[in-house]
């Protein structure tokens with residue numbers, strides 16, 4: 154959507170696709186930051202259908218355009234074309250967020266957002282099952298591991314002159330959550346493509362990965378041809394590389410959102426990988442899926458807990474059909490031709506923490522939800538279980554005050570370890586929070602002078618963090634315990 158014009162000149166003078174490296178398994182000087190080390194190799198935790206799940210998310214291409222590309226034709230012949238896959242809202246950032254947290258919290262823009270410690274993510278679910286070191290988030294042009302900035306600009310490797318913004322935070326879903334970004338162990342698992350090259354050379358790729366190509370390779374600033382040529386460069390060789398794609402690998406190639414807001418939000422999606430049952434290769438699956446299905450499918454596969462949000466919504470979170478079969482999960486029967494599909498092209502009308510004009514605090518997840526994996530609902534550290542609804546949303550625009558969701562908590566890993574920078578906004582209490590999260594005790598601080606209070610109190614709480622993992626049987630007892638702590 155933006156800076157297409159900026160790139161047009163460069164594209165005219167350059168080949169449609171300028172390879173960033175010899176191959177995706179080699180480090181490249183066109184990226185800032187050589188890899189310092191590889192991820193530790195961890196024992197493989199077997200899933201019921203697959204042992205590795207890799208999401209690759211592309212941008213801004215019409216659903217109708219992708220099939221005209223020989224590369225997409227080639228890829229769909231090697232996998233399953235998922236013809237009923239939908240984004241959950243508009244624009245980009247809320248769709249990415251949804252894939253990591255099971256909600257977009259009312260978000261309706263692409264601004265800087267940060268979500269408090271009590272927002273749980275897929276990382277909580279994976280780590281609880283010792284799918285250790287599984288949060289391998291590979292962001293093509295991140296300057297260093299754990300980068301939390303809004304974007305990153307470096308030398309334009311296509312035109313060779315000037316600079317270009319290749320990396321954007323809004324396409325990096327897990328870094329948006331403070332429970333990840335404020336936890337060095339987790340934050341440093343956001344690595345760039347030089348790290349990816351080092352990890353694959355060491356045969357140490359994790360079991361769950363989220364791959365975000367840069368703004369030219371994902372098609373955001375370019376064309377379907379450019380995107381296709383990047384896929385030829387990046388994905389073709391990796392599909393043939395056992396260290397990436399073996400007979401237990403499932404790869405999701407999808408788009409964040411449909412370009413035309415006036416239509417429902419169908420996104421062109423292919424499931425790839427040698428872990429797909431052979432008889433399904435080259436077929437089309439019409440089952441209704443949304444971005445929440447990428448969570449529910451992973452939950453079903455490894456028998457994980459859930460986030461108690463969109464990932465447990467029976468309408469929106471069908472499990473990929475063959476994984477549903479392998480795990481005994483019952484999908485809802487909706488297909489792309491059902492007449493009653495929910496409209497997921499709506500934006501700006503949902504109250505929530507990330508809605509500037511209809512703000513609510515983060516509400517507790519649905520603790521009694523039963524997700525596709527059957528495990529417990531994970532509430533983030535410091536969740537106020539009683540805060541399940543909010544009657545009077547706040548209009549920050551009308552108040553002339555910023556939504557606290559835009560407050561930068563200031564997590565900085567440029568030195569290789571966590572330093573809390575004085576926040577660009579309200580908080581002056583930047584000194585020494587515990588690195589691994591703190592309890593948001595200011596849960597009810599929204600009554601009066603709201604600006605930044607939620608974040609400020611978060612930073613001040615140094616101790617008392619509590620892990621709120623609630624098995625179904627013990628739900629009430631655990632809730633009581635948490636409430637007592639708050």
Ligand SMILES: *[C@@H]1O[C@H](CO)[C@@H](O)[C@H](O)[C@H]1NC(C)=O
Nearest residue numbers: 215216217411412413417419
């Ligand atoms: C958007 O999705 C609709 C289906 O809901 C599809 O017919 C249309 O081609 C898509 N439009 C674009 C621009 O991708």
Ligand SMILES: *[C@@H]1O[C@H](CO)[C@@H](O)[C@H](O)[C@H]1NC(C)=O
Nearest residue numbers: 223226227228230231389390
């Ligand atoms: C897809 O591309 C790969 C790599 O170039 C090639 O080996 C394969 O034959 C192609 N498959 C189809 C169906 O075009």
Ligand SMILES: *[C@@H]1O[C@H](CO)[C@@H](O)[C@H](O)[C@H]1NC(C)=O
Nearest residue numbers: 186187188189297298568569
């Ligand atoms: C490697 O470590 C150095 C020093 O801490 C840092 O400057 C560099 O950005 C790191 N590289 C990556 C890819 O993180």
Ligand SMILES: *[C@@H]1O[C@H](CO)[C@@H](O)[C@H](O)[C@H]1NC(C)=O
Nearest residue numbers: 155156303304305318320321
């Ligand atoms: C990058 O961030 C700067 C500073 O916040 C902003 O002015 C610029 O518009 C951003 N560019 C992109 C492409 O996001």
Ligand SMILES: *[C@@H]1O[C@H](CO)[C@@H](O)[C@H](O)[C@H]1NC(C)=O
Nearest residue numbers: 185305306307308315316317
């Ligand atoms: C290009 O970016 C580098 C840092 O990545 C910066 O040092 C330099 O000043 C920038 N040049 C221009 C012309 O903006």
Ligand SMILES: *[C@@H]1O[C@H](CO)[C@@H](O)[C@H](O)[C@H]1NC(C)=O
Nearest residue numbers: 395399400401402427428431
């Ligand atoms: C998958 O690959 C492993 C290791 O190469 C092999 O032992 C196993 O038999 C293969 N399974 C199938 C179903 O092909």
Ligand SMILES: *[C@@H]1O[C@H](CO)[C@@H](O)[C@H](O)[C@H]1NC(C)=O
Nearest residue numbers: 414415416417496498499500
């Ligand atoms: C969403 O899509 C539906 C069905 O295509 C359409 O009728 C509606 O106008 C769209 N809504 C918006 C807000 O564009």
Ligand SMILES: *[C@@H]1O[C@H](CO)[C@@H](O)[C@H](O)[C@H]1NC(C)=O
Nearest residue numbers: 462463466467468469495496
């Ligand atoms: C599940 O999603 C549907 C479609 O968006 C929505 O109507 C319904 O209220 C959601 N259910 C729950 C329990 O949130």
Ligand SMILES: *[C@@H]1O[C@H](CO)[C@@H](O)[C@H](O)[C@H]1NC(C)=O
Nearest residue numbers: 430433473474475476477478
């Ligand atoms: C799932 O199982 C049903 C019933 O056995 C079968 O009809 C269907 O083809 C299977 N679907 C997939 C995708 O494996």
Ligand SMILES: *[C@@H]1O[C@H](CO)[C@@H](O)[C@H](O)[C@H]1NC(C)=O
Nearest residue numbers: 509510511548549550551552
């Ligand atoms: C919020 O306030 C702004 C400025 O007063 C106004 O334009 C907007 O309509 C309000 N939004 C809502 C949802 O009330």
Ligand SMILES: *[C@@H]1O[C@H](CO)[C@@H](O)[C@H](O)[C@H]1NC(C)=O
Nearest residue numbers: 269271516517536537593596
């Ligand atoms: C989550 O944490 C924020 C920040 O501390 C707080 O404002 C909010 O009330 C909390 N929500 C719940 C459900 O705990």
Ligand SMILES: *[C@@H]1O[C@H](CO)[C@@H](O)[C@H](O)[C@H]1NC(C)=O
Nearest residue numbers: 332336534589590618619620
């Ligand atoms: C939650 O709190 C516990 C106990 O202090 C801590 O060990 C854990 O790292 C925290 N989790 C997160 C995601 O911050």
